[in-house]
Amino acid sequence: MSAQIIDGKKIAAKIRQDLTLKIKQLQKDHNLTPGLAVVIIGEDPASQVYVRNKRNACEETGIKSVGYDLPESTSQKDLLELINKLNEDDDIDGILVQFPVPDHIDTETVIEAIRPDKDVDGFHPYNIGRLAVRMPALRSCTPYGVMKLLESTGETFHGKEALIVGASNHVGRPMALELLLAGCTVSISHRFTRDLEAWVRRSEIIVVAAGKPGLVKGEWIRPGATVIDIGINRTDKGKLVGDVDFESARQNAAWITPVPGGVGPMTVATLMLNTIEAATSRRNIKP
Ligand code: NAD
Numbered sequence: 262m263s264a265q266i267i268d269g270k271k272i273a274a275k276i277r278q279d280l281t282l283k284i285k286q287l288q289k290d291h292n293l294t295p296g297l298a299v300v301i302i303g304e305d306p307a308s309q310v311y312v313r314n315k316r317n318a319c320e321e322t323g324i325k326s327v328g329y330d331l332p333e334s335t336s337q338k339d340l341l342e343l344i345n346k347l348n349e350d351d352d353i354d355g356i357l358v359q360f361p362v363p364d365h366i367d368t369e370t371v372i373e374a375i376r377p378d379k380d381v382d383g384f385h386p387y388n389i390g391r392l393a394v395r396m397p398a399l400r401s402c403t404p405y406g407v408m409k410l411l412e413s414t415g416e417t418f419h420g421k422e423a424l425i426v427g428a429s430n431h432v433g434r435p436m437a438l439e440l441l442l443a444g445c446t447v448s449i450s451h452r453f454t455r456d457l458e459a460w461v462r463r464s465e466i467i468v469v470a471a472g473k474p475g476l477v478k479g480e481w482i483r484p485g486a487t488v489i490d491i492g493i494n495r496t497d498k499g500k501l502v503g504d505v506d507f508e509s510a511r512q513n514a515a516w517i518t519p520v521p522g523g524v525g526p527m528t529v530a531t532l533m534l535n536t537i538e539a540a541t542s543r544r545n546i547k548p
Contacts, residue, residue: 262485284537
């Protein structure tokens, strides 16, 4: 068997196209152009690329993006002051702080400083909590994008056994909550998991976000499984690869995402989706 490829690039482009029309409608009916503040601290090259992609996607869809490129030396106090200002700014519907932030800034303090209804990354404990109790508001972008990829296959996920490899606050954990909400029986593995192979072998849906190239071997994949690879790793030769051994995994899987061109573009598309959701729900506009 050779798996069908889940084309994240194509699915994300369609979402952005739909959102472009939606924004035109919002401008016409409500004189509303959603605004996204994009804050980056320091010069991390990967972060610079991610921010550029997000700003380009805003421009393409008609979201007004306002950039704050702050020096590495920015203090936590100054960053929190900026976030407070953006929280109060009625023209700003979403606030995105690109992570990682420099070591002298505490990530959780920054996340909690953002107003939950402007938390378009969906990282705030309020938004994670809403997802946990089946009342999602702004959903974490990457897991939300993965759900859209899974939906695109047309498969039913109710009752299926799903495994998440990786348990970070912003990817693995909200991913588990999304799959639980979708009716899967969910297991989460992490760096202390014994016998990862056995967990992978029994699972019908495997979502991998560990940041370890080649961690999941193709021969572990149960025939007919759906494999979503969130990992992004750069090899010594500069090639981007995921956490799953793609070539061997596609021999067993029914569906699989490539890296690049799988989950990555979806994270940007769901950020746009969240920004529009934040802009409309804050003003009580029905979508
Ligand atoms: P992280 O370092 O915060 O978390 C990694 C998780 O993997 C941890 O929970 C750790 O316990 C687990 N892990 C490590 N080794 C393991 C092992 N041998 N078995 C099982 N679990 C193991 O990383 P993160 O920020 O969650 O990101 C994970 C990967 O996803 C990275 O490659 C990152 O670049 C990528 N990522 C991609 C997107 C996207 O849009 N495609 C978005 C976010 C993150």
